[in-house]
Amino acid sequence: MTAAGRPWSGAGPEGPGTGDPQAEAGPGVVAGLLGGARPEDVRVVEDQAPRMLTWRYERERPQLVTLTSKAVSAQWNAETDVDWSTPVDPEAMVVAMGDAALPPVYRVAAQLPGSPLAGWGEREFRRLAVELLTARLSQFLHGEQGAMLVAAKLVETVPWIDAKYYAATQAMDEARHTEVFARYLQEKLGQAYPMTPFLEAQITDLLADGRWDIAYLGMQIVIESLALAAFGELRRTVQEPLMASLLRYIMADEARHVAFGILSLAELYGGLSAKELRERQEFLLEATLHSRARATTPEVWERLGIEVADVLPCLREATERTGLSPAAQFRRAFFAKLVPNVAKLGLLDANDGWLRERWAEAGLLDQVEELDTATAWLAEQGTGQRVGQ
Ligand SMILES: [Fe+2]
Ligand SMILES: [Fe+2]
Numbered sequence: 001m002t003a004a005g006r007p008w009s010g011a012g013p014e015g016p017g018t019g020d021p022q023a024e025a026g027p028g029v030v031a032g033l034l035g036g037a038r039p040e041d042v043r044v045v046e047d048q049a050p051r052m053l054t055w056r057y058e059r060e061r062p063q064l065v066t067l068t069s070k071a072v073s074a075q076w077n078a079e080t081d082v083d084w085s086t087p088v089d090p091e092a093m094v095v096a097m098g099d100a101a102l103p104p105v106y107r108v109a110a111q112l113p114g115s116p117l118a119g120w121g122e123r124e125f126r127r128l129a130v131e132l133l134t135a136r137l138s139q140f141l142h143g144e145q146g147a148m149l150v151a152a153k154l155v156e157t158v159p160w161i162d163a164k165y166y167a168a169t170q171a172m173d174e175a176r177h178t179e180v181f182a183r184y185l186q187e188k189l190g191q192a193y194p195m196t197p198f199l200e201a202q203i204t205d206l207l208a209d210g211r212w213d214i215a216y217l218g219m220q221i222v223i224e225s226l227a228l229a230a231f232g233e234l235r236r237t238v239q240e241p242l243m244a245s246l247l248r249y250i251m252a253d254e255a256r257h258v259a260f261g262i263l264s265l266a267e268l269y270g271g272l273s274a275k276e277l278r279e280r281q282e283f284l285l286e287a288t289l290h291s292r293a294r295a296t297t298p299e300v301w302e303r304l305g306i307e308v309a310d311v312l313p314c315l316r317e318a319t320e321r322t323g324l325s326p327a328a329q330f331r332r333a334f335f336a337k338l339v340p341n342v343a344k345l346g347l348l349d350a351n352d353g354w355l356r357e358r359w360a361e362a363g364l365l366d367q368v369e370e371l372d373t374a375t376a377w378l379a380e381q382g383t384g385q386r387v388g389q
Contacts, residue, residue, distance in 0.1 A: 043200070043204070045204045045207040045208055046208060047153065047207060047208055048208055048209065048210035049153065049156075049157045049209065049210050049211070049212055049215070050157065050210070051156040051157060052156070052157060052158070052159050054159055054160070054161050054164070056160075056161060057161055058161075059161070059162060060160070060162065061160065061162040061163070061263070061267075063263050063378070064160075064162035064163060064165075064166050064260070064263060064264070065162060066378075066381070067166055067256060067259060067260055067263065068162070068165045068166045068169060070256065070381065071166065071169035071170070071173070071253075071256055072169055074252065074253070074256075075169075075172065075173075076176070076249055078176045078179045078180050078183075081249070082180065082242070082245065082246060082249070083242065083245070084183070084187065084242075086241055086242040088188040088189070088240055088242055088243075090130045090133070090134075090188070090189055090190065091126050091127075091130060093130075093133070093238070093239075093240040093243075094126060094129035094130050094133055095126065095129075096239045096240070097129075097133075097237050097238060097239070098237075100233070100234075100236075100237035100238075101129040101132065101133055101237075102125060102128065102129040102132065103324065103326040104322065104324055105315065105318045105319055105322055105324050105325070105326065106125065106128060106315070106318075107125065108318040108321065108322050108324075109311070109314040109315050109317070109318035112314050112317060112318060114314075115311075115314045116306050116307060116310040116311050116314070117306070117311065117314070124304075127304065128300070128304060130189070130190070131300045131303055131304065132300060133189070134185065134189050134190055134191070134192065134193065135193045135297040135299070135300050136230075136234075137181060137184065137185055137189065137192075138185065138192040138193040138194075138195075138297075139193075139195065139196060139199055139297075140181050140227075140230070140231075141178060141181035141182055141185060141192060142194075142195035142199060142200070142203075143199060143203070143223065143227065144174055144177040144178040144181055145174075145178045146199070146203035146206075146207075146219075146223070147170075147174040147177070147219060147223065147224070147227075147257075148171055148174035148175050148177075148178055149203075149207055150203070150206055150207065150215050150218075150219040151167050151168075151170040151171040151173075151174050151219075152167075152171045153207060153212075153215055154167035154170075154212065154215060154216060155167045155168050155171065157212035157215070158212055158216075158264070160264070163260075163264050166260050167260075170256075170257055170260065173253040173256075173257070176253075177250050177253070180246050180249075180250070181246075184242070184243065184246065188242065193297050193299050193300070194299065196297060202218070202223070202287070203219075203223075205218070206218040206219055213265060213268055213269075213280075214280075214283060216261050216264060216265055217261070217265060217280060217283065217284070218283070218287060219261075220257060220258060220260060220261025220262075220264075220265075221258065221261045221262070221265070221338070221341050221342065221345070222284065222287050222288065222338065224254060224257050224258045224261065225258060225334065225337040225338040225341055225373070226334050226337075226338070227254055228251070228254050228255065228258060228337050228373070229330065229333040229334040229336070229337050230330070230334075231247055231250060231251050231254065232251070232333070233330065233333060234247060235247040235248070235251065255373055255376070255377050256377060258341060258373035258374070258377075259373055259374040259377040259378070261341075262341055262344050262345065262372060262373060262374035263374055265345050266344060266345055266346070266374075269345050269346050269347065270346070274350065274351055277346070277347065277350040277351060278350070278351050278354065280347055281347055281350060281351065281354055281355040284342060284347060284355060285355060285358055285359075288335075288338070288359075288364075289358070289359075289362060331364070332364075332366075332367060335359070335364045335365070335367075335368065336367050336368050336369050337369060337373065339359070339364070339365060339368040339369075340368055340369050340370070340371060340372040340373075341372045341373055341374075342355070343372065344372040344374065344375070
């Protein structure tokens with residue numbers, strides 16, 4: 001694919017570029033260092049975090065030793081372990097997924113008076129479903145690349161050798177995940193969408209933050225729990241064999257990543273002051289309550305020739321009428337995973353349950369899973385260990 005045809009070289013949240021390479025790539029970037037990439041092909045993030053070399057090579061964290069050893073032996077090859085010759089018919093794929101590919105709210109929106117979707121038939125709805133799936137997988141792709149960069153940052157910034165070793169395996173995992181989503185989109189589904197401004201801001205903030213544990217908390221706990229919920233939802237509903245096999249491989253890696261975050265941060269947070277814990281609680285509230293990670297990608301409508309400003313009010317009204325909000329359903333699945341993980345870190349109940357209270361007010365504590373991801377992972381491995389041992 002030529003650079004000009006690369007679909008995800010989006011203009012970023014600031015809108016279309018100015019034509020000035022240095023201004024577009026970011027401060028401090030010499031155009032000569034772009035290595036032939038166009039300025040709009042890259043996004044520069046200045047990292048504020050100090051790097052740490054360590055001279056303490058002793059293996060002191062047995063659970064991270066187990067995790068790293070498992071990660072090394074569970075590596076798979078995106079070229080040779082996946083059957084890329086499997087033919088994929090995107091329309092048949094979304095039809096088989098039913099409501100999971102096209103939530104009923106879109107059909108309700110088409111019935112509303114003055115709806116820009118009025119008169120749509122099955123062909124148009126199928127096309128919309130394919131675009132929605134493409135948009136979803138595009139965000140997975142960009143999120144995986146973000147995860148790769150954060151894992152690399154952890155290698156540099158975390159003080160413990162056991163965590164550096166593990167994070168290095170994770171950078172490899174995330175590279176593979178990025179590679180397979182890019183290839184699936186390119187070869188099987190169609191043009192990818194740009195990263196949503198919300199996801200881009202969330203990830204660039206983590207990459208820039210000077211506190212290494214915030215990069216951990218934001219990526220390994222919040223975004224990885226979100227990814228587990230999102231991949232889980234897709235895996236339950238997709239029948240297309242190639243995507244199903246990719247998700248099986250990826251999810252086995254992701255559960256390990258969340259476990260890594262919990263095992264590392266539980267140790268650090270045990271030693272923080274109430275004030276420092278409160279700062280982390282506030283970060284979590286900000287990163288979750290205001291989450292718009294599932295907001296519709298407006299470019300989907302542009303591709304279908306529909307004015308975004310016309311269709312959004314219809315979708316809002318259809319959501320209100322039916323009470324069927326795909327975003328709300330997903331948020332429940334996300335919190336079901338996230339809450340036990342945050343509780344394991346002590347952040348749900350620190351400072352007299354400050355965060356528990358806020359999340360409860362928002363009705364997000366109703367259906368949470370029993371086990372945090374690290375305990376579940378250790379149990380699955382049959383280690384007989386518990387987090388913190
Ligand atoms: Fe990943
Ligand atoms: Fe991950």
